[in-house]
Amino acid sequence: MLSRLSIRSRITLGSLAVAVVLLLVALLVVRTQVSTVLASADASLAQSDLESFDKDVTANPDETLDAPGSGILVYVRSPGGTVEANTLPRDILVPILGRDATDEQYMTTDDEGRTFVVVGRTVQTSAGTWAMWSARSTSSNELALRGLDAVLLVGGLLLLLGFGAASWLLATAALRPVSAMRRQAEQLGEGATDAQLPVGRTQDELSELATTLNRFLSRVQASSAREKQMVSDAAHELRTPLAVLKTQLELAHNDFGDADALARQVGAAEVSVDRLASLASNLLELSRIESHEAAASTSTAAVLTDEFMGSVDRARMLALDKSVAVDFTLSPIDDGAEFRIAAQAFGRLVDNLFSNAINAVDDAGTVRATLTQSERRLLLTVSDDGPGMPDDFVPVAFERFTRPDASRATSTGGSGLGLALVRALAREAGGEVSAENTHPGLRMSVFLPKM
Template sequence: MGAVTRIPDWLRPSHWGLRIRSAIAAALTVGAVLLLAAWALLGLLSRSLLRETDAAAATRADTVASELARSSVADLPGSLFDGTGQIAVVQIIDARGAIARESNPKYATPLLDPATVAESDSGRRPVAPYDEDLRVAARPVTTPTGHFLVLVGGDSEPAEHAVKRVAALVAVGGPIVVAAAALATYLLVGRSLRSVEEIRRRVAGIGAAGLAERVPVPVARDEIARLAETMNDMLARVEAGHQAQRRFVGDASHELRSPLAVVTAALELARDRPETLDAELIDGTLLPETERMRRLIDDLLTLAAADENGLELRGGDVDLDDMAAEQVLALRMRGGLTVRSEIDAVRVVGDSPKLERALRNIVDNAAAHARTTVAVTVRRDGALARMIVDDDGPGIPAADRERVFGRFVRLAADRARATGGSGLGLAIVSEIVAAHGGSVTIGESPWGGARFVIALPTGVDHPVADAP
């Protein structure tokens, strides 16, 4: 078998640039349109010229027939037999089928077989051996001296020559038009791509330290301008995400540094003074700080998973009333607060452990800030289930009620380490509730404190994975 010839890369359309592909596409399109237009033009021109030839022959035949009906063949004016313009020959055929008079001796036989002509006709082809360029008009005439047939041959050769000249002009001008269209497309696409290339160079030069830079937006309000605006919007989102990531890493490092420093100091103390490593040091310092780091790491992993792929939910029936009753009981067992509850039987479809964690975070937050009272309410409101947690603490200003769901966000009143919070609890609540297709909002409780409201759909309005 012979070796297969490899096509050079430069001949492969996939290796051509956008300018070349656009120019070739424009050339092919314009060429195809020109071919169709030329075909239609030449066809219409040919038919129009042939109709003019047939009309001239028919007019001359009508004139000769009209004169012949009033006089004899010999008395017909000679001007009727002049071969001028589009008329090539005029013949008068008698009843025997012989030529009684003709305009050109070289046409020695009738143009048509008289037996085939029963009535007036136009545009017929002559009999052999006459040139098919002739188009014959026939008019039967009955006179006092007998029956005659007037035949007039129109010459279609001038029409054919005119069509050929037009075709030649199209053949010469068509490639010029195609080449001009391809060149214009090549130049225009290149001019448009200069703006795209400028955007590309600017984006390529933007590093992590220069995310505040933006690409130039062309003055023309076209697709390139919209591309530049979209690119600037994307850069703004990347900059915001980068800044949020830096803040997140900084805050996480800060939160982990404190318990780690305490644990390290306690271990160093135990190393230098072994007698100090007693139950008080372990239970009062090491275990609480270790538990604080564990919770912080769990929270960070939960939020990282939500950022990467979204929270994975295991679906099932969840009785919110039972869940709320457990949280109320646990809060009452802690002591120190008056806990009120108003719980109706409400069931939703969702991930029970995650919903329990969200409610627990809200209840713990209320307990940490309440002065004397916390209230938990569960009720059905149409197609929604609402879990409401109120406290009589200092409340949350309206300007901060959206911000507190951010990560590592703690208000000034919540800065004390005594609360043990990392600023991630409400962020996790927001992610869990959003994954269930619900919403969480903050308002003012009847006692002037904070009111957290978790609203969840009671039906399956969101994708929920089947429980294993």
């Protein structure tokens, strides 16, 4: 039932429940204290009623006692057993008759239901021991307590009403930032993709929640922007090779009577299909890495070295058509050192760097690769003696679908995803990649930290 109520209502009801318990305890304590004080006052008054008789019998034990004043309820018995004064009601007197003299105090009730406090006292004189009792009705105290109960009840209800209203207002004020965040969140759902939740001025839990949610929104918005940009870029990149492939297939239809021409068109179409397949594969790999869907994997330095050597062999095969020399340097490594990257992913990383370098250099150029290991990281460098990159392109070289001038990419028909994939693989392993012009040439450096 409570789960269906608003937080404000639950806070108010919870506060009222606590207030009711505390108020009941406080009222009971107050009433008990007042009742004790009134009962003590009645006993004191009863004791004071005996004071004058006590003084008389002490000073003049043989003289006759003065009659009690109006409304004074006493019973005085001499040492000889003679009743010297008696104004007690019969219901109060009966238990006292024949009672031995003693100092005492007790409560009793008459046949009409009225309660009395009775005080007994003994007085030692030269003539013997006098026995005295006095009584005081507690009716006035009971009336006072009933009046107090009414006051406490009405006052308690008013306090609870005031406390409930205050709790509601305080809860409303405390939850006002939540309402503001909710309204702002509704705007987010209406297309305000760059909006942020309002953060209060006070450094409290709600402002911390708003800050955390804003960071989350920023990540979601950035991810959404990247996805939109990726879709847009992919559509743009796919448009040209698809148009080329369509043209090549149309030309192939026209060359059905010419086997050589048909073979050339089919071969050109295969190149376009390969480019489309590579583009789709790289896009899928990038999406998988950036969404962290790839399963965590580790490899030893020995395994990564084997992948590096395999990449060198593949690069040399790729470089045969251009007579490009592919050299490598392998420094001593700790075979047992582990790195947070799969062997296949490391091989793809190295292959992309080799492919970019080979495509960048002229015929008979040189590509050099080194793999070294320090105490904390594995360092891979791939350099070439080509024209390098424009200086203003270096900062964006690892962005998706970016290309430098024609000297490095246009002629090769690259998709602009190779270096983006290299950076994604390196960062997934906790490392980083950088590019640097060496005049002439370009050096790509990748470092991977040890686990």
